Amino acid sequence: MILARVIGSVVATQKNDRYASARIMICQPITPEGEETGATLLALDAVDAGVGDTVLVVQEGWSASVVATGRAGAAIDSAIVGVVDRIDLLSQEQTL
Amino acid sequence: MQLARVIGTVVATQKNEALEGRKLLVIQTLDADLRPQGRPLVALDAVGAGIGELVFWCRGKEASFPFEREDTPTDCTIVGIVDSPAHVVKGKRK
Numbered sequence: 534m535i536l537a538r539v540i541g542s543v544v545a546t547q548k549n550d551r552y553a554s555a556r557i558m559i560c561q562p563i564t565p566e567g568e569e570t571g572a573t574l575l576a577l578d579a580v581d582a583g584v585g586d587t588v589l590v591v592q593e594g595w596s597a598s599v600v601a602t603g604r605a606g607a608a609i610d611s612a613i614v615g616v617v618d619r620i621d622l623l624s625q626e627q628t629l
Numbered sequence: 630m631q632l633a634r635v636i637g638t639v640v641a642t643q644k645n646e647a648l649e650g651r652k653l654l655v656i657q658t659l660d661a662d663l664r665p666q667g668r669p670l671v672a673l674d675a676v677g678a679g680i681g682e683l684v685f686w687c688r689g690k691e692a693s694f695p696f697e698r699e700d701t702p703t704d705c706t707i708v709g710i711v712d713s714p715a716h717v718v719k720g721k722r723k
Contacts, residue, residue, distance in 0.1 A: 534653075534671040534705055536639075565637055565655050565669050579702075580643050589641060589653070589671055593704035595690045600645050600702040614702045615644030620655060622637035623680060 534589045536617065537562045539582050543575060551598070551607035558582065558613060560590055565620050576611035577601035589615040630708065632659045632717065635682050639671055647700045654678060654707065656686060661719050673703040676710055683711040 537560035545557065556578040562571045567587075576590045579600040590611055591597055597612035599605050637655030641648075652674040660666045663683070675695035678684045684707045686692075692706035693699075711717060 534673075534703065536655075536669075536671055562668075570668055579645060582643075589639070589644070591702045591704050593688075593690055593692070593702075596693060596702035596704060599700065605699070612702065615641035615648060615653070618640045618642055620637055620639050621680075622655065 534591050534614070535562050536565060536620075537574075537576070537588055537590045538569075539584050539586045539588055539613070540573065541584060549608055551602055551609070552577070555601055560588065560611075560613070562590075563587070565622055574611055576613050577609055578613045580613055580616055582613050582616050587617040587620075588613045589617060630685050630687050632661070632663065632683065632685050632711065633657055633670075633672075633707075634659060634663075634665075635678055635680050635684060635707070636669060638680060645702050647697060647702060648673070651696070651701075652678075654680070656684065656705075656707070658686075659683075661717070663714055663717060670705050672705040672707050673701070674707045676707055678707045678710050683714060683717075685709045685711065
């Protein structure tokens with residue numbers, strides 16, 4: 534899973550049937566320290582996340598489609614599975 | 630599978646119900662020389678790993694196999710704890 538910040542959402546009327554009633558969120562990957570890193574991506578919301586939330590995004594098709602639609606086999610590769618409350622990190626010296 | 634160091638913990642109250650009671654850890658993937666490689670990820674723990682430990686993790690659909698495989702949404706799971714950095718040996722042992 535990656536850490537990301539929800540920065541927006543996408544509305545699409547004409548879409549694959551399995552996306553019906555799904556919330557499509559624009560996510561910006563971040564480091565554990567909160568800095569932006571890498572390209573933005575779209576993920577289906579399965580936990581009622583909102584803009585500004587730090588979230589956990591799972592990037593694996595089976596998991597994403599089960600979480601977001603209740604069953605496997607949808608054309609979905611990313612889903613938000615959790616809203617992060619806090620992250621505790623080792624300090625730099627402890628890491629070495 | 631790749632080596633990684635557990636560098637932190639994540640608390641998330643609002644999450645998928647299959648993740649209830651599961652430990653979420655921040656990991657930094659390492660190369661064979663135990664140098665950081667790529668950006669940190671959040672992994673589900675399947676072996677009782679803790680902060681600071683050297684571990685290895687599994688990616689993809691297979692990452693959910695240690696749990697209720699059909700329901701657990703994870704693409705990154707810690708599946709082993711390396712005994713010590715000295716137990717990561719490059720090259721052939723005689």
